[in-house]
Amino acid sequence: MTAPLLAALDPQSAFVQACYIVAFSLFILGIRRGTHPTTAKQGNLIAATGMVIAVATTLALKGIGNWGLIAIGMGGGAIVGVVASRRVQMTAMPQMVALYNGVGGGAVALIAWGEFRHFLALGEAIPLDTFVPILFSMVLGSVSFWGSNIAFGKLQGLIPGQPVKVPGQQVLNGLLLVGIVTVCIVLGFDHDSGPSQGLFIAVLIAAALLGNLFVLPIGGADMPVVISLLNAFTGLSAAAAGIELDNTALIVAGTLVGSSGTILTLAMATAMNRSVPNILFAGFGALPTGAAEAEERPVTSIGAQDAAIKLAYADSVVIVPGYGMAVAQAQHAVKEMANELEKRGVDVAYAIHPVAGRMPGHMNVLLAEADVPYEELKEMDDINPEMPHTDVAVVIGANDVTNPAAKDDPNSPIAGMPIIEVDEAQQVIVIKRSLSPGFAGIDNDLFYNEKTSMLFSDAKQAAADIAAEIENL
Template structure:
């Protein structure tokens, strides 16, 4: 009876995972989606603690139960505190850190279970090795991504990195094959499994190191899929259906999102895997594109107030300045004057997938005002004013006009087609990818220099005084 109830709980958990994932597809239902998916995981964990039996029919030892419950409590408290305190600017780093912990957990499961592997059962050995490799890469790669996003780790753009990474991949595959076909016992292969662990960790570092900062949304999404796949491998090791399905869902969702990110940046997934992705992202032309023309607060406020249609293009600069709330105040102020205000969302704006959506949702911007790139671009020629706040590469016409540009071919928000463009920037420097933006020198473009939050607040005050 206990085993039947346990299997039923896994089925219910699986349904909650799928239902939660479905709800996560829309901002209005995402909170409930998280709740349902989390409830499914809690159900699977506690029914496993209560009802799991080994081959001899024995349950989990009481001492181990208390250890597990203590670990769950400590982890939950830490997670709660971190979630409450983390700023939206640090959300990409937090996501990378979560990816790292998931990968590390799966790698440790594989490492600890390898001595118990049946070397005559190739399927069992394979999932253990894959769990170790993928989990290790997800851990070390995510930690490097965390460091790069936090400004603690710099890029390495040497062309040799591609060949180094290919060599490491070949070594990982060759060593994995050797472990599987050697015919030796786990004890005899102890050196090989630890060598495989070390090389996999090193590869995780090396394949993320050359990737440019502007390309990090793709990398975070890819590492997220790695974590899910590694979790699924851990589920196969323990023959745990809840872990398998949960890992597959995370891995599949991460993979689909990665492919969408690659399409949005006109990049190849293979380049991500071999470490060439974004390696030339910082190799931008140093030539100046012309003269940046400024606009005063009073002129900007008049232009926005008497427009019929305004499109705001948010970028990472909006998050850095924590200006989402005052941006929403500006949007409400203009809407009250009869201006049609919308937000144009590029798939890779910010430092992680969906960064701008989350940022604006935190400020209670109505979801129907967040318009995806493909839907907003046809309206750009009829837009009176496009206001770019902290965005750079996602509005750069060089992607269309300059075949030699590192972002050539990347789909962009066609801000250059609007009748007027106002760009908010802290200074005259290039964006995160180090690429000169032609839009900033355009005839229709005017720049409003300063911190985005301060500039927006001053703009709001100026419009109120009109």
């Protein structure tokens, strides 16, 4: 196996190292540019340039061969990547990200296995400072590959989104984890005397099982946390792969992704007022809380025409979107409705709860797709003080994130969760198909508030109807 290259580069040479330094610097610059909507697109191009440099440098390394296979792998991957990224709808972005995350984790696990086999083939002892990262990245990569695939399945509706619970699951997961760690330690002790590949594969499979079992019991609305956490896992596994391969670009890039995933995970958990372990292990949505009290309470129901009148004669309107808006693909209709209101001089803003949707920032992307200027998208902490001066709050496909029980009822499962305080607004219109409870499985007192009018309809249809009615006023 020779590498007939124009200039085969020595992996340890200063030039190669410099190229990798340039690459990871561009990643950092790219992310830094991502701190503002106007510069983020440019930032993404900068990061992509860094990636081109890193890949080109690696392709020129001495010893890289098997060009046919590289072409197949990269060509196939590029085609899938291009097609998928162009086809995917913005509402499906969470599952897209889950899938990309999964393949990244899968790649890490396979690379770890490949490296392991490389050392076995050489018949040399595997230095512990290489073997430990190999084991670490293999386990974490495998967990995040399978975990991400389950998350994808849940988001795509291939697997029930409700928590799937198996009796004794925590114990089983705990045993699996202990088993994985134990076998890894056994393998580590054998590092200089040919560790068993059978055991290695057994760990790979156990980690796969753990990935499946760990995401299956987590419900749909907790997906923002799961996706962020898996993102952090793949990042860390890539950093470990960087250590096993002595590649600085990989270490830095993986660590950046790990930081990002960690920050997002903590932000999502804070926004739910739950600890990360609680989200991961409690199987929240499965609780039958409150569903028992099926007392009939009166609600005020209105039609599109009345809603249009309320909105058209308001001075300020705040729209609170939730996952229901994404499911109904209603973002364009909502924007049309807002346009009609703005034409009449109504002040329109959007209040975005951090965990609205199925991934961090999901609502923002959907509304950006519908050409809503990002200045109109208000974060929870900024909009809540405005609520008492708001004439009408329109809740579209959101539920738990507006439930006043989080503030008022210390016994509620969502007690203490920060909410968008729509109940403080002068009037509330809730667009919803039925009175069914949200993911938390609890009744929303907001629906029975005397300020609240329920518009029972599909979100897209309702927004379109209201827009048409406003135009006819």
